[in-house]
Amino acid sequence: MxxxxxxxxxxxxxxxxxxxxxxxxxxxxxxxxxxxxxGAGFLMYAAFWIFAPLQVSGDDVADPGRVWRERDLGMLLAxxxxxxxxxxxxxxxxxxxxxxxxxxxxxxxxxxxxxWRQADDxxxxxxxxxxxxRRVPDAVRAGLGIALVLIxxxxxxxxxxxxxxTSGGLVAALVVTAGLALVxxxxxxxxxxxxxxxxxxxxxxxxxxxxxxxxxxSVLHTLTLIQRHVDNPREVxxxxxxxxxxxxxxxxxxxxxxxxxxxxxVERVAAEVEDAHGVAIDVVVxxxxxxxxxxxxxxxxxxxxxxxxxxxxxxSPISVYAEVEPEQVTVFxxxxxxxxxxxxVPEDRLGLRQSVLGRMKRHGGVATVRSADGEGTExxxxxxxxxx
Amino acid sequence: xxxxxxxxxPSVVRVVLVDDxxxxxxxxxxxxxxxxxxxxxxxxxxxxxRVIEEQRPDxxxxxxxxxxxxxRQVLSTLVPRLPEVRFLALSVSxxxxxxxxxxxxxxxxxxxxxITGPELAAAVRRVAEGDVVFSPRLAGFVxxxxxxxxxxxxxxxxxxxxxxxEREVLRLIARGYTYKEVGKALFISVKTVETHVSAVLRKLQxxxxxxxxxxxxxxxxx
Numbered sequence: 001m002x003x004x005x006x007x008x009x010x011x012x013x014x015x016x017x018x019x020x021x022x023x024x025x026x027x028x029x030x031x032x033x034x035x036x037x038x039g040a041g042f043l044m045y046a047a048f049w050i051f052a053p054l055q056v057s058g059d060d061v062a063d064p065g066r067v068w069r070e071r072d073l074g075m076l077l078a079x080x081x082x083x084x085x086x087x088x089x090x091x092x093x094x095x096x097x098x099x100x101x102x103x104x105x106x107x108x109x110x111x112x113x114x115x116w117r118q119a120d121d122x123x124x125x126x127x128x129x130x131x132x133x134r135r136v137p138d139a140v141r142a143g144l145g146i147a148l149v150l151i152x153x154x155x156x157x158x159x160x161x162x163x164x165x166t167s168g169g170l171v172a173a174l175v176v177t178a179g180l181a182l183v184x185x186x187x188x189x190x191x192x193x194x195x196x197x198x199x200x201x202x203x204x205x206x207x208x209x210x211x212x213x214x215x216x217x218s219v220l221h222t223l224t225l226i227q228r229h230v231d232n233p234r235e236v237x238x239x240x241x242x243x244x245x246x247x248x249x250x251x252x253x254x255x256x257x258x259x260x261x262x263x264x265x266v267e268r269v270a271a272e273v274e275d276a277h278g279v280a281i282d283v284v285v286x287x288x289x290x291x292x293x294x295x296x297x298x299x300x301x302x303x304x305x306x307x308x309x310x311x312x313x314x315x316s317p318i319s320v321y322a323e324v325e326p327e328q329v330t331v332f333x334x335x336x337x338x339x340x341x342x343x344x345v346p347e348d349r350l351g352l353r354q355s356v357l358g359r360m361k362r363h364g365g366v367a368t369v370r371s372a373d374g375e376g377t378e379x380x381x382x383x384x385x386x387x388x
Numbered sequence: 389x390x391x392x393x394x395x396x397x398p399s400v401v402r403v404v405l406v407d408d409x410x411x412x413x414x415x416x417x418x419x420x421x422x423x424x425x426x427x428x429x430x431x432x433x434x435x436x437x438r439v440i441e442e443q444r445p446d447x448x449x450x451x452x453x454x455x456x457x458x459x460r461q462v463l464s465t466l467v468p469r470l471p472e473v474r475f476l477a478l479s480v481s482x483x484x485x486x487x488x489x490x491x492x493x494x495x496x497x498x499x500x501x502x503i504t505g506p507e508l509a510a511a512v513r514r515v516a517e518g519d520v521v522f523s524p525r526l527a528g529f530v531x532x533x534x535x536x537x538x539x540x541x542x543x544x545x546x547x548x549x550x551x552x553x554e555r556e557v558l559r560l561i562a563r564g565y566t567y568k569e570v571g572k573a574l575f576i577s578v579k580t581v582e583t584h585v586s587a588v589l590r591k592l593q594x595x596x597x598x599x600x601x602x603x604x605x606x607x608x609x610x
Contacts (some may be wrong), residue, residue: 251481251483282525282564284524284525284527284562284563286528286531317564319564321524321528321563321564323531323559323562332563334563334564
């Protein structure tokens with residue numbers, strides 16, 4: 001990231017020094033030294049100037065802590081090394097930067113920089129608009145750039161050089177190719193950026209549409225239903241609670257595997273009982289395990305207990321707690337209803353006797369009922385886990 | 389869970405209410421009884437810090453999701469400065485990472501917004517008295533977070549593990565027992581239950597346990 005403050009030229013050295021935590025003088029010295037090494041310093045400086053976005057000091061600095069994204073740094077390093085390598089390669093080929101060549105190359109560089117800078121991003125545009133800096137019109141800029149490329153190219157080709165024919169031709173071809181690429185470069189770059197911006201806008205739009213669709217299908221629908229049921233508080237509470245559960249699941253729960261596990265099934269069973277009986281059930285599950293036959297039986301028993309609690313302790317809080325341990329799974333269903341004497345289970349509580357106690361026993365589990373008049377009821381279901 | 393039979397504090401508990409929903413704030417105000425005096429309200433991190441520093445309340449009811457950095461930001465600003473102010477987190481979210489992050493930020497308890505008025509008042513009084521408020525869900529999260537290893541601490545000072553007794557207490561709380569009922573079931577006094585719960589809270593806040601952070605991030609929504 002280049003910076004707009006305390007800069008001499010384009011803020012490249014200052015930006016680099018701030019990013020790397022090195023004294024700015026060192027960075028400038030490095031550029032100068034490199035500039036003598038076949039002009040690599042000029043090329044690197046130009047590359048940074050072109051590719052590092054300008055960070056404006058002031059209010060629209062988005063995130064001063066991360067002034068430079070990794071990706072950008074990587075790209076800049078790659079370009080820097082390309083430029084350096086190119087210069088070294090040229091010198092190795094014997095067409096190195098002869099004093100007569102260095103000046104035209106720098107002139108080309110300046111022209112290229114002006115061309116490239118047309119591909120400014122929107123942020124810099126805004127900054128310009130805010131500070132009132134007038135832009136040189138694009139056409140003038142492009143013309144100046146092309147002219148500089150032509151002058152520079154011409155200077156190389158017809159200038160006072162002692163190149164022999166073949167390397168002269170090579171250099172000419174390189175210059176023409178590079179000139180063409182650089183002249184059209186800004187438009188390519190701009191097109192790629194616009195495509196990217198468009199794509200991210202489209203993604204945002206899709207997400208918004210998904211949220212809107214979800215809110216419409218669930219929340220709005222429920223609100224309509226609630227208005228229709230204003231005379232029926234229990235139904236309103238049931239609708240609100242079911243909607244809350246659904247929305248909560250959508251917002252906070254990670255996407256579940258389609259495979260049924262103890263956690264997902266306990267939550268599902270509790271939700272069904274809540275819906276069917278209009279009660280509120282607090283669910284707490286610790287640990288998780290995939291379902292098997294005996295755990296399915298445990299869940300059936302859990303469901304039966306919840307239904308009982310919902311029937312006999314309607315207006316009191318009901319809680320279910322399930323804990324998955326390596327050897328066994330334990331479920332507690334507790335209500336704060338009237339309670340009863342477990343020793344004298346009445347006939348109409350066949351549900352408890354058969355569905356719960358019998359089912360648990362058949363699968364090797366244990367069910368314990370604790371209850372007393374006025375103290376609510378707690379059923380404890382323990383099921384050993386089959387070795388997997 | 390809250391224990392509604394605990395003796396009320398003799399003086400009125402001064403509370404600051406921090407929540408970005410005005411409707412919710414007025415709802416809570418209406419639900420709290422006379423033993424609780426709402427001395428200030430705030431709707432974002434900045435105003436919360438200002439109001440709490442002005443009022444020095446006994447208890448702050450703190451929403452987890454707030455404009456300006458969330459309840460976590462309020463905690464990290466004020467807990468070191470005002471150690472005598474106690475925070476009770478209040479949220480609609482029961483996402484584990486939210487719960488764990490406010491507790492680790494220094495909150496003395498966590499209740500969800502679905503809590504009833506009397507229960508909330510009892511929880512506020514409990515926090516004002518220096519106790520810790522564990523909802524069944526929070527107890528479940530803690531058990532889950534510390535369950536990654538089956539080892540059990542033998543020395544009480546081990547921050548990364550729970551003792552057998554602490555596990556038992558948490559299990560009962562997760563089952564919906566009040567502190568009083570927990571004490572009765574384990575044949576210990578309510579005060580001892582409170583001691584165990586406070587110890588668990590301290591471990592939760594101080595443990596640098598790798599599994600704890602990993603556990604929270606595993607559950608992070610994608």
